[in-house]
Amino acid sequence: MTAQENGYAIETFGLTKVFPDWWGRAKVVAVEELNLRVRYNEIYGFLGPNGSGKTTTLKMLLNLLYPTRGRALVLGGSTADGMVSRRLGYLPEESYLYKYLSARETLDFYGRLFGLPAQVRRSRIDSLLEMVGLTGMAHRPVGTFSKGMARRIGLAQALINDPDLLILDEPTSGMDPIGTRQIKDLLLLLARRGKTILLCSHLLADVEDVCDRIGILYGGKMQVEGPVRSLLQHGDRRQITTGPLSESALGRIRQIVEAEATQCEVATPMDRLEQFFIRIVTDAQQRKQPTSGAVSTTAIGGFLVEEPADTTHRVLDRLVDKPVGPVAAGAAAVAGVEPTVTQPPAVEDRGLLEKLAHGTASSDAVQTDVTTSVPQPQPTPPAAEVKKDVLESLLGHKPAADGSTEPTRSDKPGDGRNV
Amino acid sequence: MYRVWAVARVTLAQAVRMRVAAVIIVMLLVLLPVMSMALEGDKTLQGQLQTFASYGLSLTSVLLSILTILVSTHTVTTDLARKHIYLVASKPIRRFEILIGKLLGVVALDVLLLGTFGAIIYGLTILVPHITDAPPDQVARAEHEFFTSRVRLETPVDKEKIDRLVEESYQKLLSEDRMPEGFNEWQIRDMIRREVQSAEATIGPSRVKRWEFRNVAVRDPNEVLYVRYKLRAIPQPAEDQAVANWRLGDFRTLDTGRLTSETRPYYVSRKDALSTTLEFAAPADVVAPDGYVALEFFNDPSQNYWSIIPSEVQLLYRSGTFTGNFWRVVAMILVRLVFLAAVGVSVSTWLSFPVAILICLAVLMTGTINGFIAESIDSLGQTLGFVYKFTVKPLLWFLPKFDGDFNPTRFVVDGRTLQWLVLGRAFLTTGVVRSAALMLFGIWVFSRRELAKAST
Numbered sequence: 001m002t003a004q005e006n007g008y009a010i011e012t013f014g015l016t017k018v019f020p021d022w023w024g025r026a027k028v029v030a031v032e033e034l035n036l037r038v039r040y041n042e043i044y045g046f047l048g049p050n051g052s053g054k055t056t057t058l059k060m061l062l063n064l065l066y067p068t069r070g071r072a073l074v075l076g077g078s079t080a081d082g083m084v085s086r087r088l089g090y091l092p093e094e095s096y097l098y099k100y101l102s103a104r105e106t107l108d109f110y111g112r113l114f115g116l117p118a119q120v121r122r123s124r125i126d127s128l129l130e131m132v133g134l135t136g137m138a139h140r141p142v143g144t145f146s147k148g149m150a151r152r153i154g155l156a157q158a159l160i161n162d163p164d165l166l167i168l169d170e171p172t173s174g175m176d177p178i179g180t181r182q183i184k185d186l187l188l189l190l191a192r193r194g195k196t197i198l199l200c201s202h203l204l205a206d207v208e209d210v211c212d213r214i215g216i217l218y219g220g221k222m223q224v225e226g227p228v229r230s231l232l233q234h235g236d237r238r239q240i241t242t243g244p245l246s247e248s249a250l251g252r253i254r255q256i257v258e259a260e261a262t263q264c265e266v267a268t269p270m271d272r273l274e275q276f277f278i279r280i281v282t283d284a285q286q287r288k289q290p291t292s293g294a295v296s297t298t299a300i301g302g303f304l305v306e307e308p309a310d311t312t313h314r315v316l317d318r319l320v321d322k323p324v325g326p327v328a329a330g331a332a333a334v335a336g337v338e339p340t341v342t343q344p345p346a347v348e349d350r351g352l353l354e355k356l357a358h359g360t361a362s363s364d365a366v367q368t369d370v371t372t373s374v375p376q377p378q379p380t381p382p383a384a385e386v387k388k389d390v391l392e393s394l395l396g397h398k399p400a401a402d403g404s405t406e407p408t409r410s411d412k413p414g415d416g417r418n419v
Numbered sequence: 420m421y422r423v424w425a426v427a428r429v430t431l432a433q434a435v436r437m438r439v440a441a442v443i444i445v446m447l448l449v450l451l452p453v454m455s456m457a458l459e460g461d462k463t464l465q466g467q468l469q470t471f472a473s474y475g476l477s478l479t480s481v482l483l484s485i486l487t488i489l490v491s492t493h494t495v496t497t498d499l500a501r502k503h504i505y506l507v508a509s510k511p512i513r514r515f516e517i518l519i520g521k522l523l524g525v526v527a528l529d530v531l532l533l534g535t536f537g538a539i540i541y542g543l544t545i546l547v548p549h550i551t552d553a554p555p556d557q558v559a560r561a562e563h564e565f566f567t568s569r570v571r572l573e574t575p576v577d578k579e580k581i582d583r584l585v586e587e588s589y590q591k592l593l594s595e596d597r598m599p600e601g602f603n604e605w606q607i608r609d610m611i612r613r614e615v616q617s618a619e620a621t622i623g624p625s626r627v628k629r630w631e632f633r634n635v636a637v638r639d640p641n642e643v644l645y646v647r648y649k650l651r652a653i654p655q656p657a658e659d660q661a662v663a664n665w666r667l668g669d670f671r672t673l674d675t676g677r678l679t680s681e682t683r684p685y686y687v688s689r690k691d692a693l694s695t696t697l698e699f700a701a702p703a704d705v706v707a708p709d710g711y712v713a714l715e716f717f718n719d720p721s722q723n724y725w726s727i728i729p730s731e732v733q734l735l736y737r738s739g740t741f742t743g744n745f746w747r748v749v750a751m752i753l754v755r756l757v758f759l760a761a762v763g764v765s766v767s768t769w770l771s772f773p774v775a776i777l778i779c780l781a782v783l784m785t786g787t788i789n790g791f792i793a794e795s796i797d798s799l800g801q802t803l804g805f806v807y808k809f810t811v812k813p814l815l816w817f818l819p820k821f822d823g824d825f826n827p828t829r830f831v832v833d834g835r836t837l838q839w840l841v842l843g844r845a846f847l848t849t850g851v852v853r854s855a856a857l858m859l860f861g862i863w864v865f866s867r868r869e870l871a872k873a874s875t
Contacts, residue, residue: 112425
């Protein structure tokens with residue numbers, strides 16, 4: 001078990017794939033000398049433009065394509081080995097589900113392939129259907145689903161065996177922003193529970209939100225690899241976030257900054273479209289407006305979050321019972337070339353959903369809490385805080401903090417200013 | 420095994436929801452009852468029953484063969500083309516289990532549909548005599564010749580004897596230097612052979628010909644034996660009739676000079692129409708305890724002024740029930756479907772959908788006329804035969820025969836027993852050995868090929 005000793009859930013050695021032409025001559029070098037290493041219990045973002053060799057690499061990891069040279073170890077072995085594939089969950093770039101099976105039949109089929117007993121299968125299917133918000137459509141053929149709904153079932157099938165390693169190819173493609181958000185939260189939660197996730201995505205914002213490390217592939221070769229935080233942070237800049245400030249205070253700050261012989265930019269933060277969208281849809285859901293589509297739910301498959309029975313897992317749990325990675329724990333920040341001082345989001349490090357759900361327009365929200373951070377493009381809630389209670393509040397299952405059902409934003413334009 | 424069943428269940432679900440399956444099911448559900456009433460045959464009850472059983476079973480067999488080919492090729496090729504296989508193969512299932520699951524799913528569909536339509540045909544066949552007002556003699560005849568299960572015995576042509584006679588005649592011509600000019604050796608031998616065969620089959624005036632049957636397993640000595648035959652006469656009599664003198668019994672006693680015979684011979688003398696299949700009954704106690712019985716034809720010169728050529732001489736006796744025989748025939752059809760499913764699954768592992776279908780249909784058609792092809796090529800000259808022996812013949816041997824004596828519907832139509840031995844042999848050779856060989860080849864290909872397409 002070399003990989004486990006070295007702490008790699010996935011490890012490739014000079015992995016190369018050449019597609020020959022009809023005459024057997026090398027036509028396309030899809031992947032070249034790739035040495036990919038994904039550690040246990042990390043979320044690894046595998047990025048690259050179309051045709052860069054990402055999917056080919058995944059297919060080689062899954063034994064669907066055979067390497068021309070080199071080899072790949074997944075969980076210390078080959079995925080052709082049932083003992084390895086038993087611990088693996090895979091969501092391909094499109095869902096590739098049997099159109100004539102219903103959502104429930106689909107999950108039942110994949111559950112059977114894992115040899116899950118009927119009772120376990122039933123309870124996991126119920127749990128997963130609830131988690132992906134398709135309980136009401138359990139008996140509808142998957143062929144009638146929208147792409148996003150099919151992705152949800154695809155994700156559910158990848159989780160039916162409670163896998164140790166998840167290989168996800170574009171998991172959020174075709175999903176609405178709430179679904180996307182939910183999946184990101186789920187990934188963070190799963191990583192916290194000790195799972196390893198290899199995430200392929202074109203949606204860079206999603207990758208950035210959840211990944212510990214990323215690798216960028218181009219032309220079949222790894223161009224750059226490393227922790228998201230160290231790759232993205234601007235070490236020569238600082239960002240200060242504040243509550244409302246008077247003009248005189250701003251003036252004094254400018255003076256201080258200019259005294260340091262550097263530049264200062266003042267701006268008022270804007271809402272992200274994602275936040276705005278979630279608020280609108282949340283309002284509609286709280287009004288119980290009927291829909292034939294997927295419903296955003298609060299549930300995370302019970303079996304995925306339940307306490308593991310054996311002590312090994314408990315130890316693992318303790319080990320991972322902290323912020324997932326440096327990026328996930330990063331403070332809220334706004335992308336910018338220039339150093340900025342920002343007036344709040346008032347509650348530091350709270351997830352977007354939580355803010356929307358509970359409402360943060362309390363007196364606390366306008367207190368001048370100043371936080372300083374190295375600028376990073378997007379705020380990411382720590383996994384520990386984006387959980388059931390948050391989602392429940394979002395969906396109106398629990399009253400919001402201020403007693404109203406409509407979430408209130410603390411950071412609406414006008415409330416604060418970017419300095 | 421649970422993984423195999425999981426794949427089989429999905430394959431069955433897929434097949435049941437295919438439009439072509441629905442069309443075939445509806446077609447059979449409508450056509451079978453209509454056929455049972457509309458087909459009249461030779462306007463007798465037996466004719467109606469035979470025509471319906473023949474058409475009904477043949478139609479069901481052909482349509483289910485086509486459905487089996489479609490489903491078995493479709494289920495594998497679409498899994499590959501639509502990439503369903505990515506999800507399945509990345510689960511803890513071996514590739515051979517996927518293919519066996521596919522095969523099992525198709526076979527389950529066949530069992531389901533063949534069972535259903537077999538029951539419908541059986542039910543309608545039993546119902547027809549009750550809802551048609553056929554005269555009692557026709558009902559009795561149908562009961563006697565259709566709703567029965569009779570073993571049919573034939574005596575094989577003595578090829579060795581014919582070969583010997585051909586050789587003798589040829590050597591005689593050679594030694595007497597009477598070889599016809601303008602012909603080569605093979606042509607001369609062929610002419611001699613035809614003469615010898617004709618002479619062997621012909622019974623001249625005052626001559627006797629004997630057919631010997633062994634292993635006649637009549638359960639009850641009170642049973643009845645049936646002799647079926649067809650007569651021709653040379654020269655052709657004006658009235659198109661001839662007198663047939665038959666005798667059945669154990670004549671080995673006379674041959675060996677022993678006077679004690681354990682059976683009593685049975686004599687039949689009747690005037691028969693020529694070139695028509697005829698039948699007479701005889702008591703079963705003519706059969707010796709060791710299962711031997713001989714049939715003799717005596718061409719009485721006082722009654723016939725021509726040579727008689729009997730053909731298709733058969734001995735029949737009851738050996739079971741119509742119901743048992745009917746379902747053995749259905750099981751024989753199932754063996755064919757299992758083989759076709761194995762062909763479909765196997766070739767789909769490396770061929771695309773249209774090509775796989777084409778191959779399967781070619782196999783089905785070749786099987787349907789396999790006996791005919793084999794006979795045609797067998798009659799080719801020795802030179803061509805040599806090439807054939809090492810090329811087409813092994814291929815034809817590998818493909819099962821669906822025609823001639825291997826066409827199961829004829830057993831029901833003739834009320835002929837499809838023996839367990841024959842069914843068992845077909846099951847073993849076609850349903851197990853041939854199908855397993857095909858599946859092993861498919862598994863070998865499927866386990867080695869890349870399941871994903873070459874794309875980046």
